[in-house]
Amino acid sequence: MTPPQGNGFTQGMRVLVQPEGFDLVSGxxxxxxxxxxxxTTLKQYVRDSGIGYLKPLNPDFKMIVIDDDVQIIGRVVDxxxxxSFL
Incomplete structure (x- = not known):
């Protein structure tokens, strides 16, 4: 899941997630x-004009509007x- 510009999460990384007690914070x-x-997907949350979206790291993919189909199940904390990366 590494975008062309080189930022992001790469295969093999361990993503630590807080499964409850979090607020949605843009960015x-x-x-x-x-x-x-x-x-299940890992995306950046953004809020624009009162609407929440899940923004992919790869600009070739579309943003997902947060609606009844989307359940936020955790916030990435680390x-x-x-x-092998070190």
Missing amino acids: KYYIALLASTGE IKYPN
């Missing part, structure tokens, strides 16, 4: 479940690099 990363597909 932070969240894990979401898309009910219609059963897909990432850990595998020893």
Whole structure:
């Protein structure tokens, strides 16, 4: 999940998630479940004109409007690099 510009989460990273007791904060990363597909995804939450979106790191993909199909299941609180990255 590394975008062309090189920022992001790469395969093998450990993503630490807070599963409850969090607020949605624009610019932070969240894990979401898309009910219609059963897909779980990691995206950045953004709020624009009162509407919440999940923004992919890769600009080739579209933003997802947060609606009844989207369940936010956790907030990313930290990432850990595998020893092989160090």
